[in-house]
Amino acid sequence: MSSEQWLSNGFEIETDFKVRSLAQAGEHWQIYKSGGRTLLLVVTNALLDWWSDEGLIEKELFSLLSVDEQDLFYLYSGSDNTIEPVRGGEGPQTKADAISFVHALKDTRKLFPEGSLYSSLFVERYSRLLPLSSKDEGFADEIVLGTWLSGGVTVSVLSFRRLNDLCGWMPTHDLIDVVEFAGFDVPPDSGLLQKPPSPGSSLLRSDEVGQTPQEKEVQANSSTPGSGPSNDSRRSFSLPGRxxxxxxxxxxxxxxxxxxxxxxxxxxxxxxxxxxxxxxxxxxxxxxxxxxxxxxxxxxxxxxxxxxxxxxxxxxxxxxxxxxxxxxxxxxxxxxxxxxxxxxxxxxxxxxxxxxxxxxxxxxxxxxxxxxxxxxxxxxxxxxxxxxxxxxxxxxxxxxxxVGMPSAEEIRSLLDSLLQNIPKSSDLAVERYVDLLTGKPLSDAAFVVREAARLAAKTGKTALDDVCLEAALSSLPKEQEKRRERIGFIWDEEKD
Missing domain, CATH: 3.40.50.300 (P-loop containing nucleotide triphosphate hydrolases)
Structure with a gap:
């Protein structure tokens, strides 16, 4: 089939669609715009047969169209749906568009578990990504999704920082919802990349996907002002001894x-x-x-x-x-x-x-x-x-x-934390080491426990005991005794 425009501008199909212009095209497919919002996908018989054989879409959904003695098949998008390639398309305009694409990706994978969808057409009306090549190009689904979300840039959703920069129109919290709904992880600090919501952006949350209006109303009525999610997302930092x-x-x-x-x-x-x-x-x-x-x-x-x-x-x-x-x-x-x-x-x-x-x-x-x-x-x-x-x-x-030198309480807290997961003898005199290490750096206490554990393992012991801790403690550098300096003259103790 020629790569030229198959249907001329002004071409009418069943008086329902009048071609205004060719939107996008490939070797075996072309997408046309009409005067309204409806798009027309036209494909060759070979491409449609492949999709049908793979079980991706029923051939009966397409209508036959003969042009210049060539059998072509066409499909309408519907006024509120899109048809566009993953690469080279406009990408989503709202969060709802992005969620719709994720649904199509998931639905397609159930029917087409192998093979790349990087070169494919997104047919929103039937929730399908229809591949354009049988060759596996080695692009995983996280790249397929990232490419479409970014409007054609080959980027993985796992590179969230870069994807967030490329999707400037979508608030970060919405992008997080989309990526997580697709089944991919985002870094725990992604909220720091937040952008202010753009005018007209959807406020649909991932937990609202697939809910009926009634379910959303029940959820809204069951929430109290200021109440947060049932599972607290906060994380806690631990610093034993401090x-x-x-x-x-x-x-x-x-x-x-x-x-x-x-x-x-x-x-x-x-x-x-x-x-x-x-x-x-x-x-x-x-x-x-x-x-x-x-x-x-x-x-x-x-x-x-x-x-x-x-x-x-x-x-x-x-x-x-x-x-x-x-x-x-x-x-x-x-x-x-x-x-x-x-x-x-x-x-x-x-x-x-x-x-x-x-x-x-x-x-x-x-x-x-x-x-x-x-x-x-x-x-x-x-x-x-x-x-x-x-x-x-x-x-x-x-x-x-x-930050002062550690107190006895802080040394005790650190030792308890360090010894918690180490086998130790029942008569270990922990308080003795608390006294000996009080006033010393916390790093000294950590060294003593680590060195004692090494000595216990070296000698074949199954539990940490006082002998090992004493040996480790004795290996700490000794404090230098203060000495009176004699500079420039002889110090005479008797005359002093």
């Missing part, structure tokens, strides 16, 4: 991240910047590492080793590069460690001139920008008093949290 810090992170970071809609209604778009300060070994880094692992976002570190440079302007350039990477991969996390190394007060005599001022200025500019664009910024320092006051102002870091 309950106060754990509660802070859950309230000011985790709850906002994993329940964005509730906060966005009140104008809270994203967690504010945080500074943890306290003496070396107090557990700042351990706490931040645990939070980063829990949230599971890309993280980027800024410290004296990674950005320090003896060259003019090089340090501020590296700072900017780190923030650029975090912004490109948002939502993400930037960790500013050893803040005192490059964010000391510009007015102090310890600052290193104009280049230090430039570095502080770079942070002052980039931190608010990062927070505004879904980058969680966490700073850590041992010397909060030396940090430039402009950095500490609200809007950059709203929360400045002091």
């Amino acid at each position: 309950k106060t810090l754990q509660d802070f992170f859950n309230e000011h970071v985790v709850d906002i991240i994993f329940n964005p809609e509730r906060y966005q209604m009140m104008g809270i778009e994203f967690p504010s910047g945080i500074i943890l300060h306290g003496p070396p070994g107090c557990g700042k880094t351990f706490a931040v590492d645990q939070l980063v692992e829990f949230i599971c976002w890309p993280s980027y570190s800024i410290d004296s080793n990674s950005i320090g440079s003896p060259y003019i302007h090089e340090t501020s350039k590296k700072i900017s590069e780190v923030f650029d990477k975090a912004l490109d991969n948002a939502p993400s996390i930037v960790i500013i460690d050893e803040m005192e190394s490059f964010l000391t007060d510009r007015r102090s005599g310890n600052s290193s001139g104009v280049h230090h001022v430039e570095e502080v200025a770079e942070f002052l500019r980039r931190i608010p920008e990062a927070i505004k664009n879904r980058v969680l910024v966490i700073g850590m320092t041992n010397m909060i008093d030396t940090i430039d006051p402009a950095i500490l102002r609200r809007g950059r870091f709203d929360h400045i949290i002091e």
Whole structure:
């Protein structure tokens, strides 16, 4: 069959359809527009026979049309339905359109479990995706759906961040519903990518799909104002040995991240910047590492080793590069460690001139920008008093949290957590180790348990005992005794 237009403009079919223009075409099919909203699909006998043999659609639904001694078959779309290719089509205009496509994808897979639907026609009226090639092109259904949702871009719905950017017309919560209704998972932080609903967008939720108007009315009447779903979607972060810090992170970071809609209604778009300060070994880094692992976002570190440079302007350039990477991969996390190394007060005599001022200025500019664009910024320092006051102002870091050395209660909580899933002897003197480890870093307590477990396994023991814990404890570095320094002269004890 010629690739030229089969039906000329103005061609009439049974006085019900008058061809206005050719919309789209392939080797064995063409789609025509009329003066109204109805579309006409015209296919060759070979293509229709293949669909019929596969059980995808009944041949009787098509009508015979002879053109230039060639038998063709045609099918109307109906005024409120579409016919278009998955690749090269316009894609959905509303959430209801997207849900309709998912229904067609599922219905087609029941009849056509093998083979790619990447090159296929979406015939909404009969809830079918009709393949155009018998060759398996290796495109899975998550790519088929992503391609149609994005209007022809080959993208998987599993690449949700990119798909969300491509589907700018659809609010993120609607896109989440569509992808989940299709049976695919979305990242737990997808709510952070929310866009404001576009004018005229459907408010249909995934739990409303397939409901009758009566069922929707019953559901609406059974809901009370302000009531949430029966299954609470909130997630909880655990930080053994640091309950106060754990509660802070859950309230000011985790709850906002994993329940964005509730906060966005009140104008809270994203967690504010945080500074943890306290003496070396107090557990700042351990706490931040645990939070980063829990949230599971890309993280980027800024410290004296990674950005320090003896060259003019090089340090501020590296700072900017780190923030650029975090912004490109948002939502993400930037960790500013050893803040005192490059964010000391510009007015102090310890600052290193104009280049230090430039570095502080770079942070002052980039931190608010990062927070505004879904980058969680966490700073850590041992010397909060030396940090430039402009950095500490609200809007950059709203929360400045002091982290002290762990108390006996915190050490006990950590040991209980670490020993919970380890076989241990019934007479293990846990309280003794609580006393011995109080005042030491939490990392020391974690090391002692881990090292004791290793020693128990090495010696063939089936339970952790005091002997192993004592041996592990003795391997901790000994504290250096304070000594009086003698500098520049001989100290005479008798004359003192």
